[in-house]
Structures are given as C-alpha cells and as structure tokens.
Amino acid sequence: MTTVRPRLLHAQHLICAWSLMLLTGCSAPTPPKHPPTAADKIAHAKVIPPAPMHFDMPGGDRLAARVWSSTTSPRHIVLGVHGFNDYSKAFEPMAQHLMAEIGATVYAYDQRGFGANPQPGIWGGENTLLADLRHIASQLRQRHPGVPLTVVGESMGGALVWVAAAESPGLLADQIVLKAPAVWGSNSMPWYQRFSLQLMNTVAPDMVFTGRGVQSLGITPTNDPDVSRDLGLDPLFIKATRVSSLAGVTSLMGRAQNLNTLPPQRSLVLYGLRDRIIPPSPVCDWLTHLSAARPAGTTLDWVVYPEGWHLLTRQLQTREVLQDLHHWLQQKPLSRRQSPQQAQEAVCAKRL
Secondary structure: OOOHHHHHHHHHHHHHHHHHOOOOOOOOOOOOOOOOOOOEOOOOOOOOOOEEEEEEOOOOOEEEEEEEOOOOOOOEEEEEEOOOOOOHHHHHHHHHHHHHHHOEEEEEEOOOOOOOOOOOOOOOOHHHHHHHHHHHHHHHHHHOOOOOEEEEEEOHHHHHHHHHHHOOOOOOOOEEEEEOOOOOOHHHOOHHHHHHHHHHHHHOOOOEEOOOOOHHHOOOOOOOHHHHHHHHHOOOOOOOEEHHHHHHHHHHHHHHHOOOOOOOOEEEEEEEOOOOOOOHHHHHHHHHHHHHHOOOOOOEEEEEEOOOOOOOOOOOEOHHHHHHHHHHHOOOOOOOOEOHHHHHHHHHOOOO
C-alpha cells in the first residue's frame, strides 16, 4: 500500500481537475472572472412551466421526464438529452423559445443515474443509455405520428445522440442537433490522464470526488452568474462524481469521436470557442476525423460562436444561438452556417 498510495493521491488530483473540465459537478460551477458582459437574451411574454411525466422502459423501469407544451397540435416535436451530471431542467430556455417560435412541444428526460431517477450518480452503462434514448424516441414517434421529430443532445447527451443515430439500429428522428458535444475521447488525452483514470477505475472505482481545492482552475460552463448559482444550489445537479462514472463517460465520448459512419439525418452542431468543458483541441481532433470519414451527400451543418460558452443556451448571450436553432429547424438559411471544413479551420485555430 505504501507504493500505491502516492500514485492514488496524484491520480486523484489529476482526475478531479480533469473532471471539472467535463462538467462533472466535481464542485459547484463558479462565475467566470472576466469583465462584465451585457446579457443578450430573448424574453418571452408567456412562460409555460413544464409538466412532470415519465417514460416507461421495456424492463419495467421508469425515467423521470418533463414536457413543455402550449398546444394539442404541435408543429414540431423536440426531445432533449442532457449532459453529464445534469438533468432535464437543462432545456428550459430552449423549450420556452421553441414553443413560442415554431409551436413545438419539447420533451426532456432524466437519463438513467441522473436527476430524479433512482441511484443518482451511478453510471448506467453506455449501451443502456443508448437503448433508453432509442426507446423514448420510438415512443414519441408513436405518440405524435406525422410530426417532425428532432433530438437535441447537449454535451454528453450530444455524444449519445451522435452514436445512437450513427450506429445500428439507428435513431428514429428526422433531425439531430448537437450542442457542445462531448467528443473528448482518450485519443485526445495526454498519457497521464489516461493512466490516472485507468488506475483509479481499477483500484477505487467507487471513489467520489467533490473538487475542493481545485476551483483555482477557473473552469466554468457559462458566463451567466445566475445559471452558475442555480446549478450550485440545485439538489438534482450532481456535485460529487464516482471514478467509474468518469470512466464510463470517457468511453462514450471516445466512441462518438471515432465513429466512421455518420448519422443519416440532417444534422447541426453548435459549438462555442470559449468552451473549456469540451475545449477546442478534442473537437479539432473530431473534425479532422470527420473530414476523412464524411461520405458525400451527408448533410452536416455547423455554427461556431467565437464568444460561445459550453452551455450555449444558458449563457448571457443566448439570442443568436436560439434564433439559429429555430431557423435551422424550419430549414431557413443561417447566415452563420459553416461547413465541417470551415468549422475545422475555426476550431483548430483555437486548439490549446
């Protein structure tokens, strides 16, 4: 034990610091230390609260969910898939906007092991999470026949949506949107991060990190102090992370990053160059891989925001992101639209 313990302590420090960059809730997010920025948000005259609900899974489990709806005849159905340690509340600003602008009904669910579900913080397994997503999308298809269905994944949810749509048996959706997708696979990590994670997952998979002592890294998912404060106080936002969960999400991110088969659906990726949760370097690696793997005829649009943070629809400047999203869903032209090659140039130029 005397030879292993120093390595464990070193690995603990590395993983906890790294877990902050994955929005694991290793500590409560703190507002960024930057000059004040004027907010540019859309205020809707009528705010409709979500209705609580659940989705039944084939094995008998029930996943907590919520739905935002202002009509019995929606023109569009949107399903939100949240990020690591987050939950369905993450889609509140997006849901209010899409209801008001395109008459959408928006669903979001708490993924297994997150939010209001049993055993929060216990990794459910990437294949189980994929099966849950596919089953829920299928349920929505049956519930709203003939209505276009778009699946929006944020961070880890983006990686999950990407894999679910690209791999067999696919995803029953007309369009997919990835917001700041978590594509930080082990190939994009330095050797000491890979080694530390492997070591800790072998000897102490249930060890939990709270992140005390590493807040000086200054890594935050948003520049909105109100959002940071809410995440820190929200009891359903997980703030202590198991090593086994970090290993699980890393495997999922690598699976998404290394896919050679792209989804058949019309797809949109939104990414901000101020993102330090999923920083430009692994996204550059992903784009480089995509440039070689993307088959002719695949519709993959990008919008890269020079001042965008990780939580693109929960930052101070949400107006242009939300407008781009609803215009793209309506297949309207986007002035900021980029090809994967153009996005690659912009993101790789910011590579750390």
